[in-house]
Amino acid sequence: MIGHELGGRYQIIERIGGGGMALVYKAHDILLNRNIAIKVLRQQFVNDEEFIRRFRREAQSAASLSHPNVVSVYDVGQEDDIHYIVMEYVEGQNLNEIIKERAPLQVDEAIRIASQIADALDHAHHNQIIHRDIKPHNILIGRNGRVKVTDFGIARAVTSTTITQTGSVVGSVHYFSPEHAKGVATGEKSDLYSLGIVLYQMLTGRLPFLGESPISVALKHLQEHFEEPRSVNPMIPQSVENIILKSMRKNPGERYQSAKEMLHDLETCLLPERRMESKLSFIDEEDEDSTRIVPAIKPQVSSSARGGSKLSRDAQGDSEREEAASKRIWFKPVLWVSLTVLLLLAMAGVVWYVNKTFTVPDVTVPNVINLSEEDAVRTLQDKGLEVGDVKREYKEGFDEGIVYEQSRPDGAQVKEGAVIDLKVSIIKPPEKMPPLIGYTYDDAVAQLVEAGVDEDRITKSEEFSEMEVGKVIAQDPDAKADYDPSTDSIVLKVSKGVKEFNMPSLIDKTQEEAEATIKELGLKLAKDGIKTEPSFEYEAGKVIGQWPFAPNSLATPGTEMVLTVSSGYPPEAIKYTFEVPAAPVEEGKNSKIRIVYGDARGDNKEWGTKTINTTQTFAVELVLAPNKNGAVSVIRDGELFDTYLVSYIDAKQGTVPVPQLPGSSVEENSYNDWEEGEMENPDTGWIDNGAVAQAVKDNKSKNNGKGNGKGKDKDKDKDKDKGYK
Structure with a gap:
């Protein structure tokens, strides 16, 4: 894609990011003369018509968002089988890079960032757009400190077909809400759960749930409690911890009811009267789906049965009491066994579901070295792998367009859909001519020979110049020009000194006139360049002698001159x-x-x-x-x-x-x-x-x-x- 021009106006410059569904490139809008970001869908989605239709609709919806904390969407287009979205280009870093460099962040900085994210979510939710993939990677921080949320609407476009093909739930497992992990419908509160995790990570430098596999992480979202933020970072005020605890409740009903409500809490949590507020407490109610103990229903006794003598009724009563006591003895063990079996069956069902949802088949990486770029891409895609970044550089021994390196070795086991980067050879680029002006001819030749130029292809020419004799004053090709040291001829022009000229007569000129003439000719007056002698022929102040160049002799510019000036007639005159x-x-x-x-x-x-x-x-x-x-x-x-x-x-x-x-x-x-x-x-x-x-x-x-x-x-x-x- 590098160097490709989309839509007749977007010149692709370089790849700057990518995810499971799209690659992001930096590009230049030729028409408006500005840099933009282009998100291009991966090839595995281009044949899903429903995905393409929803993708366009959701991209257009995202384009309708106009908010200072939302990355603007400028354009949506298609060229052949390339579907792309043109977005605002933000100079800066994403939040994930900042967390890696500086976490834990200062509390006020983390709250400022979270507030801007909540403001962006509030605007999106009012426009019926759910992000579904809030994570530090999708939060851009500009050089001016402005927070920009990106990737609105993209995750929502994924269909059930896509989920089946990829074998995974769309989104980032470490930032899943519990309902997201279950695969049920998600809404605004799911975005707020993810924002709570982002705030947790900014303030602690760690994620609340970690595991050896995506399945284990998803299960922790569903079942386990996370380590409270203040136990990790005691510098966090209680008011800030309360926001995290509330936004990360597993029950959506116990979270903030809207992004606006969470934003208000974020804007006031650092006020002096709130910093030391009481810790929030929640009542952990039983799940309506869990097994409960239901009281036994006693059987009705008929009036005839109630008849008979008092003795028989007493005997019968004793017998019934013994039987009831016996039943009570066996009821509790049976109940606990039944509950345990049901719980194990429920957990097995969850494991089966999550395993089925998240399991991605393994793929053996094929060898694509020495294949053309097109064949290599086709071979990898046939194996269910994706081609990521393709770097084009000259590699000795490889023809143009041939793959000479792949990021994963052949035979390696990777997951289906894994990204393989390639390096492709190009024509040997011309080398840059070194600057040689000012060097002596011998030094310049030595440099060229070291660069691979045959000395027989170096030509020397001499010219008059003010530069020192023997120094290079011009070169062909010029410095930094493209040249091939193995074939090109080099011409070096070398100084042979300043050009000589006929020295005019300074005799009978006044001292001032003679000095002015010396300056015009490019000569210099020596430090003690004025001598005086008496003269009968010339009056005082007139030049009577010049050295070292007599009138009409050849003179060299830059030479120092000595003038003899008449002091007047001698005393005996x-x-x-x-x-x-x-x-x-x-x-x-x-x-x-x-x-x-x-x-x-x-x-x-x-x-x-x-x-x-x-x-x-x-x-x-x-x-x-x-x-x-x-x-x-x-x-x-x-x-x-x-x-x-x-x-x-x-x-x-x-x-x-x-x-x-x-x-x-x-x-x-x-x-x-x-x-x-x-x-x-x-x-x-x-x-x-x-x-x-x-x-x-x-x-x-x-x-x-x-x-x-x-x-x-x-x-x-x-x-x-x-x-x-």
Whole structure:
């Protein structure tokens, strides 16, 4: 039945219980998206038309019950030869499980449970429904503590034919009422007797009547008195014991007259004024069917007989008295013998009746291993046995659908109708792929080989990844996916580290800009990753070096970087402002002046351009070093106009010659102080001032010694930053 769908909407999930007449399954209502319980009739009842008719009628009656302590019946249906009832599914335990775990229960808890059962019975009895099988197995306790009574109306549907077939009285013998055990009609008071036994068991942890066989237990219900609850558990109040004593009277007339009456007693029994009430006493009257002593009827004497002489009458009287005395002597033994014989005959009759009612024939369990499930079920049913739970699991060496285990061994002697559980083999289920991501490749392969995968079917591929080199970063099949280790191929992708990239230049960036770039590239700044050095070429705060990745080299993400930042010019450096004169070709006409300079920061640096029409002087900021002099060139209208040299020593001593325009009296100062032979060395980059002086002379010859303007115009120095184009 597991996995079967009844009525097109009830998906069977698992078996959760069962009894002599039905099996109970947990199922899911696909239409309403809720869990429900389904009671399915055993196969031995499906051919009894009267049973089926009454079953439906009683199931519909049970469905009419609407009470918080009654399991709701939602639906009744039939599919082929499967008859079922759909009921409310209660999450929790049944009372029998609770009694086994925790009995004896606390008095208040037992009374609370019994009160809810009595309330449910009162509702059912008002709807003319007798339960007939009240027992802890049929009492469900939800997780919220709510008591739910189940199995209403099912036992009542059993026919005389069914009783004959099963050879037993329907119900649970330990909870039988005496009238139930006799096989006579039962009513509401029979349910109350069973409830009294349930309360007795909750408070004492034991059943009132036990025996070696159902027959002996039934006879004890009929004949014997049970051990009183307070003698077993002295913690039980007298008021509670009185309820048990009254509900378990063998004479139905001495029990509670209704469930409502018993419920009222249960609701008040724990009140302070009732807890120590007097013990109930009952008058044990003789059974009307028992043998009784009937007084003898004396014979009538005629008047003639009474005649005659007084002597003869006296003699006759003496004779009669002797005869009566003799009869009295023999009457008592005969009476007791007769009573004993009658009692033995009555007991023999009861034993014969109960034995006939409860005796179930023995059946030899057949061997169904290696049979298909269908054949195994048919074989067991032919023997009068029932198939219970069927578990389907893979078993090596058995084909799909073949029985590989049975709960009772073949040849065992069991009662007819006994339940045999089976285990049936299924196709070998696929195994789940283990998670391998994060393992080293060798460890992952070792796991797969241990699981049965041939190493030849394991493929390795490598990819760039942020994960450590050699670790698995992906797998196919994925983790927990189905796979067959004996046939499937496995692909493991392994990290070969982070992908390299071309390192950009950080030189001439500010420290903040360089740090931001490092972060964007996935690199890290080392703990002591900032160093400072003086520099002629770069102003303070600019990066002048990067390590370990130089510009345009291959870099690996995650590597720590060290930056060298300029702290400014070295202490020996001299900052010198050189005033450069410039004149137009002709006064009043525009000429474009371009100034290029070189100093310790480098050669051929552009100062800027300006358009002039009068002679002007421009300030050029130079940085000089002991091994690096300065030079400033003025280019007018695209042609070299003049070049001025600035010596580090002169600048330090304050003896730098003042430049004069060509034609002035001091124009020789622009080159007379330079020594010849100091040409610019292309290997070192140092300026040969003698060569520069020669260049000045050559330039003057080219311009025929002409020049415009003399000296420097200090007033116009304020406008040195104006006029750029």
